[in-house]
Amino acid sequence: MTQLYLASGSPRRRELLTQIGVPFIVVSAPIDETPMPDEAPAAYVERLAQAKAVAGFAHTDGAGVVLGADTTVVLDGQILGKPENREQALAMLGDLSKREHQVLTAVALTDGRRSVSRCVSTTVRFRTISFEEALRYWDSGEPADKAGGYAIQGLGAVFVSAIDGSYSAVVGLPLSETAEMLEQFGVPCWQLQEGSAQR
Numbered sequence: 446m447t448q449l450y451l452a453s454g455s456p457r458r459r460e461l462l463t464q465i466g467v468p469f470i471v472v473s474a475p476i477d478e479t480p481m482p483d484e485a486p487a488a489y490v491e492r493l494a495q496a497k498a499v500a501g502f503a504h505t506d507g508a509g510v511v512l513g514a515d516t517t518v519v520l521d522g523q524i525l526g527k528p529e530n531r532e533q534a535l536a537m538l539g540d541l542s543k544r545e546h547q548v549l550t551a552v553a554l555t556d557g558r559r560s561v562s563r564c565v566s567t568t569v570r571f572r573t574i575s576f577e578e579a580l581r582y583w584d585s586g587e588p589a590d591k592a593g594g595y596a597i598q599g600l601g602a603v604f605v606s607a608i609d610g611s612y613s614a615v616v617g618l619p620l621s622e623t624a625e626m627l628e629q630f631g632v633p634c635w636q637l638q639e640g641s642a643q644r
């Protein structure tokens with residue numbers, strides 16, 4: 446079986462890959478995440494996912510496959526990244542309140558010869574968030590390192606009134622699409638492994 450490397454510092458992506466039974470080795474591959482001028486959100490997340498995979502590949506023995514991913518929140522076509530401070534987080538939560546937004550997650554795989562990537566869009570609807578509530582949420586510490594300033598898998602779940610698309614993509618990795626892509630590179634997840642039903 447091909448060795449999978451995960452080019453990510455995100456504990457959420459580690460948990461998601463573990464959830465589908467894929468063994469992997471984490472490699473660190475920080476990249477510049479600044480959007481290019483007028484870059485479309487889908488092109489941005491796909492470019493970053495590819496850059497993370499390529500940067501990670503340099504830290505492997507060259508015989509495996511590397512996964513990079515990127516998640517961003519998009520409101521009215523504008524990218525909402527990770528809030529840099531309390532004011533930014535409060536502004537983001539205010540903007541997202543009582544509205545629908547998209548969460549884009551791109552996944553990229555490379556084995557040094559072949560690279561593939563995919564971008565998955567999920568629509569999330571928030572209920573009304575009061576200013577006091579947003580303040581308390583900021584004080585919880587959760588929004589700081591999250592795209593869009595919230596975590597659907599955490600306390601932020603209380604804001605989510607509806608979701609259309611992939612829940613795991615919102616957390617950081619679209620698991621159905623990721624499993625399909627991994628299989629193309631000879632990295633099966635649990636249901637594709639021979640004899641897994643007997644275990």
Ligand SMILES: Cc1cn([C@H]2C[C@H](O)[C@@H](COP(=O)(O)OP(=O)(O)OP(=O)(O)O)O2)c(=O)[nH]c1=O
Pocket residue numbers: 452453454455457458497514515516517518548590591592593595596597598615616617
């Ligand atoms: C919208 C949303 C985002 N997020 C997180 C997922 C991502 O980790 C983060 C977006 O930042 P990313 O840059 O995609 O990922 P990262 O910096 O955490 O990790 P790495 O680049 O090393 O792979 O926001 C949640 O955990 N829950 C959510 O509901």
